[in-house]
Amino acid sequence: MKNLYPLIAFLFFNIITSQEVMHINFDDVNPDVTFESWNNSSTFSLTTNPMPDPVNASNNVGQLTAGSDEGGNFDSNIGIGVMNPLNVFTSPFDLTSLDYFKMKIYALEEVTVTFHIENSPDWGNFLESTASISASELNQWVELTFDFEGANNIFMNNIVIKVSGPDWNVGDFLFFDEIIGPELYSTPAFIYTPEDGANEISVGSVLDIETNDKFYDPGAVTITDFSNKVALRIGDENGPDVAFAASIINDSKITITPDEDLDFLTTYWFGAIDNTMYHSNGSFVTGVGASFTTKEAVSGNINVMLIDYETPETSIPFESWGSAGFAQTPNPAPDDVNPSSSVGQFTHPGGVWSSTIETSPELEVIDFAETPYWNVKVWADKPINIVFKLQNNQNWWENSEFTYPLTSDETNQWVQLSFNFSNVTANNYNRIQMWFDGDLEGGSEVGDVYYFDDIEKSNVPPPAVVVFTPENGSTNVLQYSQLSIISNFAFVNMDGSDIENPVDVLELKENDSSGSPVPFYATISENNNMFTIVPVDVLSTGGTYWFGVQDGSVKFDENQQSVSGINSTFTVTNTQMPEMDIYEDFDGNSQCIVVESLGDPAGMYVLNAPDPTGVNNNVIQWTKGPSWGGWERVHFQLNSPFDGTLDDVFSFRVFSPVTTGIRFKLADAADDWEQTGNYETGSDSFPDPLIVVENQWQTFYLNVSNLADGVNFDHLFIFIGRGDGEPGVGSTFYIDDLMGPALQASASLVDMDLDNIVLYPNPANDKLYFKNITEEKSIIFFDLNGRIIKKLKTNEQNIDVSNFKTGLYFIEINGQIKKFIKR
Structure with a gap:
């Protein structure tokens, strides 16, 4: 019997250690692996023991x-990570097989080592664990x-090592070796x-199936049609669809x-239908699905007071993200709206979007199907914008928010805000x-205080509120x-369906509701609560206009009440439209x-490019790609900065296959990291x-009258589709007629004092001809970087440019600068 114990111990040891996998030892396991720092600060080298x-x-x-970055800054939180991790770790670490890593360290001083595992390329998805080297271990x-006990993340496929310590600084070093951890996933894993098996699930839930591999159509093709590929069924996978x-x-x-x-109170199954999709290795997706049960219905009104600072249960604290201050404090101005004795206080830290406050600890997960309406009372001594946001902790980028512009009529009193x-x-x-x-529109300074109280969630809709712009x-x-x-x-149609064509339910008229109709375009927001109306033509100077929703054409979805009396009147300024210079019209007029x-x-x-409508007009054609998170852009560099002392209005036209947002930016350099000033x-x-x-x-006008007169901005950027969350990626757009204030005077190479010299055709394929100049010409061709491409003197009235590469060039002709495009 005694001989059995060593055997049991041996088997137990081998079961445990067999789960440990050597990932890097620089000798025979990934001997060529290298590490790098993303900002070129800390460095890695392979060396002898x-x-x-x-x-x-x-x-x-x-x-x-x-080490320090190029600016001389030292940050121990940067660390070094595996270079090209997808070539080293061919699939993520399976933390269900082993929940810890080991690494050997040789240190010359006391340090704390942070073992950081993350997803590549989504480095924002990470886990960390720390361990220390004491004085006796040097x-x-x-x-x-x-230790990563309890971690449940199927996407960790890279390792980053960070080091800190009381004396750790630039130039300090340590040695590391033999990184051991869990095995890599041998088959794809899934998160549901x-x-x-979850219970008490909201009836308004959306369902997700996520893998650390891929879901493909045959040939590794992105799936666009999920018919007969995934299912949602009552009961189990064989239930009704x-x-x-x-x-x-x-x-x-x-x-x-x-x-x-x-x-x-119903059980549902959702998942992939077997053998209809493929993984990245070409194998079928099978056995993927999960079941859950919805919660029981709650009858009657629900009003849950989360925070009112009157009881221990409703005194949830806030913590600062950044340097904003929070305190529970006596009510500074009790009134009929809020007679409470205690409230929350927000202390402004100064700076634009520099800091906020957020609840800590976490709340129970919010069921928006049960309590979609949120109320909060606020007090401020000046008009400010107040942002109320609900989000996930830790995934803070998953959020929804509302901004309420507190008016001067609502200051120095408690106001209840309601959000849907x-x-x-x-x-x-x-x-x-x-x-x-947060945006400092109210002029807040360091130490300014604002107050809030009575944060409540409810299923009782507040009164309908409508805001017009212009008021x-x-x-x-x-x-x-x-x-x-x-x-x-x-806003929804009277039958409850979504509004497909907002023009059919809106009106824009001259003078009043009986006036002549004014042609307009219109759209409705994704959440159906905002109509945007764009007149086809600019409005008449000094004219009065009326706009609104046609009575009885739509209803409010939340209370099912028909909409009527929703309209507004405004008067246009008597100031004439500003004079604008053409910066670029792609028909020969250019100051770019x-x-x-x-x-x-x-x-x-x-x-x-030809105008997409078929008229005789040239434009720029641009197909937006997927890079930079959907923030690709078209860039124009002017011959010199625009004159900020003139009328601050810019204009351009866009032809778009999709409805989406636009961002317009002015700056003093092309690249973000080189800009010392910008306005957008x-x-x-x-x-x-x-x-x-x-x-x-559609023509756009941008008024930048808030911009200081002394700016020197000569770079303009047009973004179409703001990020990859909006339509635009992969679409082809057309832009034309970029205009704005006259440019500042300049004597640089690129000033266009054209006089009467004419180049044609422009663009040119083979020959470039001159008009209005007959004497001997001294001609120099430059590329966009100022390099001389060709230099000659000639009496001819044309030059052969057939061997020029396609692109934009500058030509200096007897001291004058011109521009030509080689096709």
Whole structure:
């Protein structure tokens, strides 16, 4: 019997250690692996073992040396990570097989080592564990263990090593070796939302199936049609089908959105239909699915007070993200709206979007199908913008927010704000975040305080509120203004269906409701609560206009009440439209040194392309690519900065196959990291314009009157589709007639004092001809970087340019600068 114990111990030891996998030892396991720092600060080198001993007798080890970035900044949080990790770790680490890593360290000083595992390329998805080297463990090899107990992440496929310590600084170094951890996944893994077997699930949930591999059609083709590929069924996978829509992100995350809310207290199955999709290795997707049960219905009104600072249960604290201050404090001004004795106080840290406050600890996960309406009371001594945001902790980028512009009439008193989150389908929000004057539109300074109280969630809709832009009775409205009608409720057709063509339910007229109709384009927001109206032509100077929703044509979705009396009147300014210079019309009028597409790689573009409507007109054609997170752009560099002392209005036209947003930016350099000054749309005071009509030209006017007169901006950028969350990637757009204030005087090479010299044809294929100059000509051709391409003197009236590469060139002719395009 005694002989059995050593055998059991041996088997147990081998079961445990057999799960440990050597990933890197610099000798025979990934001997050529190298590490790098993303900002070129800390460095890695392969070196010989400085002190072989019984703990580590390896020949080769890695050396990490602390360093600073190009600006001389030292940051121990940067570390070094495996270069080209997908070639080293061919699939993610299976933390279900082993929940720790080991690494051997040889240190010359006391340090704390952070073992950071992350996803490549989504480095924002990471886990970390730390271990330390004490004074007694210096100058010897020590094996550290990094515990990831309880971690459930199927996407970790890279290793980053960070080092910190009381004396750790630039130039310090340590050695590391033998990184041991869990095995790599041998087959794809899956995450289900809701989890398999989950209960008490919201009837408004959307369902996700995510893999650390891929879901493909045959031939590794992205799936666009999910018919007979995924299913949502009552009971189990053999139950009745439930109608839904499906989409996919990055070929790895399938989202199933039921057409209607699910039934209460019902079990559902969702998953992939076997043998209809493929993994990246060509094998069929099989056995993928999960079941869950929805919660029981709650009858009657639901009003849950989360935070009122009157009881321990409702005194949830906020913590600062950044340096904003939070405190529970006596009510500074009790009144009928809020007679509470205690409230929350927000102390502004100064700076634009520099800091906020957020609830800590986490809230229970919010069920928006059950309590979509949120109320909060606020107090401020000045007009400010207040942002109320609900989000997930840790995935803070998964959020929904509202901004409320507190007016001067609402200052120095308590005001109850109500927010409608009924269109939110997320089922993982568990945190409140609040910003007071984050954009500094209210002029907040360091130490300014604002107050809030009585944060409540409810299923009782608040009264419908409608806001007009321009406000009713406004004067001095600009001729090119976009109009909007915004509600806290969603607009739907009288039969409850979505509004497909907003022009059919809106009106824009001269003078009043009886006036002559004014042609306009219109769109409705994705959540159906905002109409945007864009007049086809600029409005008449000094004219009065009326706009609104046709009575009885739509209803509010939340309370099912018919909409009537929703209209506003405004008067246009008497100031005439400003004079603008043409910067680029692609028909020979140009004051631009550079016109190009920017991205990595840049999207394809064609200068002097034909007008898509077929008229005799040239434009730029641009196909937007997927790089830079959907923020690719068209860049124009002017001959010299525009004159900021003149009328601050810019204009351009866009022909778009999709309705989407536009961002416009002015700057003093092409690349973001080289800019010392810029000004762009996207704020409450300078909002992004919207493309509201497909496959038609729409003219945009941007007023930058808030910009200082002394700026020297000569770079203009047009973004179409703001990020990859909006339509635009892969679409082809057309831009024309870029205009703005006259340029500042300049004597540089690129000033265009054209006089009477004419080049034709321009663009040219083979020959470039001259007009209005007959004497001997001294001609120099430059490329966009100022390099001389060709230099000659000639009496001829043409030059052969057939051997020039396609592109834009400058020509100096007897001291004058001209521009020509080689086709």
